[in-house]
Amino acid sequence: MAFLSLSTVSKYFGPKVGVEGISIDVNRGETVLLFGHNGSGKTTLLRLLATLTRPSEGTISLQGTEFSRDRPTQRGELGFVAHETYLYEQLTALENLRLHARLHGVDPNRCEAQLDAVGLTDRGNDPVSEFSHGMAKRLALARATLHDPALLLLDEPFTGLDEESLLRVTDQLRELEETTVVFATHDVDRGFRYADRVLVLDGGQLVRDIDTAQCPGPDAIKQQYVNAPRQS
Amino acid sequence: MIRQYLRVVRAIAAKDLLLEARGKRRANGAAVLALLIVVIFSFVFVRRVDEQAVIARGGLWIALVFATTLALSRGIAVEDDNAAIEGLMLAPVDRSAIYLGKVCSSAVFVTAIGWVTLVAVTVFLGTPFEPALLVQLALVFPLAAIGFSAAGVLLTALTLNSQVNESLLPVLLVPLVVPVILAGIELTSLAGGPFWLSEWFRILLVYDGTVIVTGWVSFEFVIEA
Numbered sequence: 510m511a512f513l514s515l516s517t518v519s520k521y522f523g524p525k526v527g528v529e530g531i532s533i534d535v536n537r538g539e540t541v542l543l544f545g546h547n548g549s550g551k552t553t554l555l556r557l558l559a560t561l562t563r564p565s566e567g568t569i570s571l572q573g574t575e576f577s578r579d580r581p582t583q584r585g586e587l588g589f590v591a592h593e594t595y596l597y598e599q600l601t602a603l604e605n606l607r608l609h610a611r612l613h614g615v616d617p618n619r620c621e622a623q624l625d626a627v628g629l630t631d632r633g634n635d636p637v638s639e640f641s642h643g644m645a646k647r648l649a650l651a652r653a654t655l656h657d658p659a660l661l662l663l664d665e666p667f668t669g670l671d672e673e674s675l676l677r678v679t680d681q682l683r684e685l686e687e688t689t690v691v692f693a694t695h696d697v698d699r700g701f702r703y704a705d706r707v708l709v710l711d712g713g714q715l716v717r718d719i720d721t722a723q724c725p726g727p728d729a730i731k732q733q734y735v736n737a738p739r740q741s
Numbered sequence: 742m743i744r745q746y747l748r749v750v751r752a753i754a755a756k757d758l759l760l761e762a763r764g765k766r767r768a769n770g771a772a773v774l775a776l777l778i779v780v781i782f783s784f785v786f787v788r789r790v791d792e793q794a795v796i797a798r799g800g801l802w803i804a805l806v807f808a809t810t811l812a813l814s815r816g817i818a819v820e821d822d823n824a825a826i827e828g829l830m831l832a833p834v835d836r837s838a839i840y841l842g843k844v845c846s847s848a849v850f851v852t853a854i855g856w857v858t859l860v861a862v863t864v865f866l867g868t869p870f871e872p873a874l875l876v877q878l879a880l881v882f883p884l885a886a887i888g889f890s891a892a893g894v895l896l897t898a899l900t901l902n903s904q905v906n907e908s909l910l911p912v913l914l915v916p917l918v919v920p921v922i923l924a925g926i927e928l929t930s931l932a933g934g935p936f937w938l939s940e941w942f943r944i945l946l947v948y949d950g951t952v953i954v955t956g957w958v959s960f961e962f963v964i965e966a
Contacts, residue, residue: 561827563965578961582742585833595828597756597819599764611752612832614745652828 510573512537518567526713527553542704543693550713551693555662559589588658594649598638613656623651628677643674663692701727746834753842767815771808775858778804783865797868798929802922804858809851809889810911817897840960847890855882877936881928884945888921891952898963920948
């Protein structure tokens with residue numbers, strides 16, 4: 510049984526296609542890179558996996574159990590770092606983490622350790638409004654991994670980060686050996702280093718499922734898809 | 742499961758009150774608006790209308806409803822920043838917990854606005870409120886606040902992704918809370934008998950119950966839209 514299973518999942522926004530007919534199985538502990546042009550459906554797919562939006566058609570199952578409004582506890586298995594940080598600017602870093610600890614029924618004493626893991630130990634009592642983009646993103650990663658999710662979803666985790674922040678984030682990702690990670694990025698070179706599989710999306714459809722062990726490298730993907738014309 | 746649900750309700754309400762205590766984004770705007778409405782009432786009506794008590798009741802509730810509308814609109818804006826509401830939506834409990842948490846915090850806030858407005862009415866309209874009436878209002882304000890908040894939180898969630906949120910909310914909210922306004926005005930006077938036996942009090946209770954159940958059932962669908 511696949512850890513995460515999507516069966517002919519489609520999402521439509523009126524006449525516009527978000528994603529269409531996506532069927533994939535992801536094994537536990539796999540790291541999957543979603544790759545595609547802007548508007549190819551990466552963010553929509555991640556939001557579907559995070560249950561922030563529901564599929565128009567098809568089903569998504571986690572550990573054999575279909576996502577449903579009647580089973581909200583399934584969200585305890587999910588962690589999501591989106592484009593936005595989901596943080597309250599007027600609260601301090603620790604207050605933000607403690608809020609999410611309470612939401613997930615996690616011991617709030619874990620928050621200090623989480624801050625430490627993303628290199629923000631000294632900034633715990635500073636309001637998020639004083640944080641740089643990179644610091645806020647690291648704090649968002651601490652928020653998303655606070656409850657040890659089995660499935661971690663990341664939307665453009667490397668965008669807008671300086672070298673120090675990039676190192677912190679990538680170190681964090683390396684430590685998540687047990688966690689199944691699905692992430693979207695335009696940074697194919699960096700993403701390829703962590704991914705076991707690359708799913709190429711175009712026009713909301715899955716056009717390639719590539720095993721990185723069988724692929725010569727990120728340049729092959731870039732050559733084939735970055736410069737390729739988009740589907741409508 | 743129920744314990745975790747209640748923990749989420751409490752965490753969201755506490756977070757809202759902490760944000761308000763720290764930023765006072767809502768309190769300042771709502772209090773100033775309530776004060777202005779009462780002051781304008783005093784200029785327009787005090788010397789021209791004989792029944793001061795009627796003016797005071799009307800001024801109190803009109804100021805309260807518009808200050809509440811402003812407060813609710815700003816209350817949801819904080820969830821829009823950094824899409825923070827989606828972080829709440831990831832909590833592993835039924836999403837109605839977000840609704841109940843926000844209704845609780847808004848109700849506390851609206852009750853506080855009610856007392857501030859009452860002081861302003863007493864000062865600017867020169868209408869003293871009897872102690873028995875103050876005791877009555879100690880129950881009426883929170884019940885009215887629950888009604889305003891239950892309807893307001895649902896509507897603000899509905900308009901969260903709308904570009905016209907600020908202007909749309911009063912247009913939708915004020916007609917919807919007319920029963921609360923009417924009941925509030927009627928219950929801001931001593932009728933003689935126990936106020937909790939009056940039909941206006943029953944209307945207020947039934948309204949609160951109906952809107953809370955509607956919001957509780959529909960919030961998940963509203964917020965996902």
